Amino acid sequence: MTITERRMTLEEFLRLAEEEPPLEYWDGKVTRKVSPQGKHGRLETKFAERVNRFAEPPRLAMAITELRATFGGGSPVPDVAIYRWDRIPLDPDGAIADVFVEAPDIAVEILSPDQSLKEQIAKCRWFVDHGAQIALLFHPRERSVRLFRPDAELRVLRGADRIDLDAVLPGFELTVNDLFAMLYPG
Amino acid sequence: MTITERRMTLEEFLRLAEEEPPLEYWDGKVTRKVSPQGKHGRLETKFAERVNRFAEPPRLAMAITELRATFGGGSPVPDVAIYRWDRIPLDPDGAIADVFVEAPDIAVEILSPDQSLKEQIAKCRWFVDHGAQIALLFHPRERSVRLFRPDAELRVLRGADRIDLDAVLPGFELTVNDLFAMLYPG
Numbered sequence: 001m002t003i004t005e006r007r008m009t010l011e012e013f014l015r016l017a018e019e020e021p022p023l024e025y026w027d028g029k030v031t032r033k034v035s036p037q038g039k040h041g042r043l044e045t046k047f048a049e050r051v052n053r054f055a056e057p058p059r060l061a062m063a064i065t066e067l068r069a070t071f072g073g074g075s076p077v078p079d080v081a082i083y084r085w086d087r088i089p090l091d092p093d094g095a096i097a098d099v100f101v102e103a104p105d106i107a108v109e110i111l112s113p114d115q116s117l118k119e120q121i122a123k124c125r126w127f128v129d130h131g132a133q134i135a136l137l138f139h140p141r142e143r144s145v146r147l148f149r150p151d152a153e154l155r156v157l158r159g160a161d162r163i164d165l166d167a168v169l170p171g172f173e174l175t176v177n178d179l180f181a182m183l184y185p186g
Numbered sequence: 187m188t189i190t191e192r193r194m195t196l197e198e199f200l201r202l203a204e205e206e207p208p209l210e211y212w213d214g215k216v217t218r219k220v221s222p223q224g225k226h227g228r229l230e231t232k233f234a235e236r237v238n239r240f241a242e243p244p245r246l247a248m249a250i251t252e253l254r255a256t257f258g259g260g261s262p263v264p265d266v267a268i269y270r271w272d273r274i275p276l277d278p279d280g281a282i283a284d285v286f287v288e289a290p291d292i293a294v295e296i297l298s299p300d301q302s303l304k305e306q307i308a309k310c311r312w313f314v315d316h317g318a319q320i321a322l323l324f325h326p327r328e329r330s331v332r333l334f335r336p337d338a339e340l341r342v343l344r345g346a347d348r349i350d351l352d353a354v355l356p357g358f359e360l361t362v363n364d365l366f367a368m369l370y371p372g
Contacts, residue, residue: 036263053235100223
């Protein structure tokens with residue numbers, strides 16, 4: 001994964017990483033990697049955990065972070081992808097496959113400080129136009145969640161609004177307040 | 187995050203993505219992003235979940251996926267970073283900060299099919315040489331876990347071996363078999 005053997009200083013790298021956020025630096029070498037920060041990582045980890053705690057025991061669905069799925073003529077990597085149990089691709093020995101070629105039932109994007117809201121909204125629309133039943137866009141600074149459905153108007157949820165995932169996860173209960181409370185470990 | 191406005195076909199993109207795995211493609215546009223596959227994403231999600239279920243209720247530690255931390259003259263992004271509770275940086279309002287500038291207590295890397303084992307071993311050594319108390323390297327194809335400690339010999343764990351994280355998470359119980367069983371949803 002090393003993309004250059006040119007040695008550089010940390011300061012040089014941090015300037016470079018500002019322009020190209022998905023670069024990684026260790027031991028003087030640059031490699032590429034996505035660069036999410038604390039809030040992004042926390043929300044991704046905890047939202048997937050909440051979904052799995054609800055949906056795995058009844059074998060209803062599974063949430064996976066940072067998974068590439070190639071479908072609908074595209075190959076996006078949603079921050080969290082949720083697949084119904086019977087749609088998870090398996091190897092012959094029953095292990096989860098490496099390659100996913102169908103749309104997730106729910107695709108989640110978390111807006112990073114350096115990302116364009118407009119572009120992430122377009123991406124969420126793309127998900128529901130190409131097979132996802134629901135797309136969610138978490139906006140940590142606004143403390144809002146945008147919920148996209150095929151053939152339905154975008155809904156902007158805040159505060160005590162329920163994040164309604166019943167089309168895929170009937171009975172899953174989480175409000176916008178619950179979601180962003182995950183950011184406060186105190 | 188769009189890195190080119192040049193339109194390309196999915197086939198062109200997939201050839202490009204073979205050379206540059208962290209690119210993302212949707213709606214005919216290329217953006218950069220890490221490209222983990224099913225087993226990588228599942229192990230990352232579930233290992234963080236197991237750690238959080240054990241370590242969050244007593245406010246002992248927190249696991250975060252795909253978090254950049256800048257320390258020791260480097261800026262790596264471990265697949266899972268575990269910080270003891272009192273070392274988690276907070277904003278003035280108590281929310282988890284975006285910028286992490288200290289080494290995680292435990293850094294976890296999951297070997298992808300396209301990654302060099304030698305390079306990932308070197309990266310794990312770098313973690314424990316620069317402040318991490320433990321680094322773990324999961325090798326899904328080998329069904330093995332390499333455990334690195336500062337000033338200790340590398341241990342290669344398999345089968346019923348316990349993944350001993352007592353230095354940071356005393357009492358946390360997980361064997362190598364338990365870890366890779368997470369790959370089998372059946």
